[in-house]
Amino acid sequence: MLENRKAVIFDLDRTLVDSMWMWKETDIEFLTGKGIMIPENIQDYYEVLRECL
Numbered sequence: 001m002l003e004n005r006k007a008v009i010f011d012l013d014r015t016l017v018d019s020m021w022m023w024k025e026t027d028i029e030f031l032t033g034k035g036i037m038i039p040e041n042i043q044d045y046y047e048v049l050r051e052c053l
Contacts, residue, residue, distance in 0.1 A: 020050070 002008065021043050024046060028038055039045075 011019075024042070026030070028042070031038055
């Protein structure tokens with residue numbers, strides 16, 4: 001798959017692509033799959049995280 005590639009770009013800080021919109025659903029899917037209860041005020045956590053970025 002990567003044999004003819006000279007470089008790979010990892011975008012971990014939203015410099016190239018804004019992917020923050022998908023993390024809420026991804027987090028919920030992951031956590032509930034592990035049996036972790038999601039708090040009703042989860043949106044409050046995302047507001048705090050967004051302010052940190």
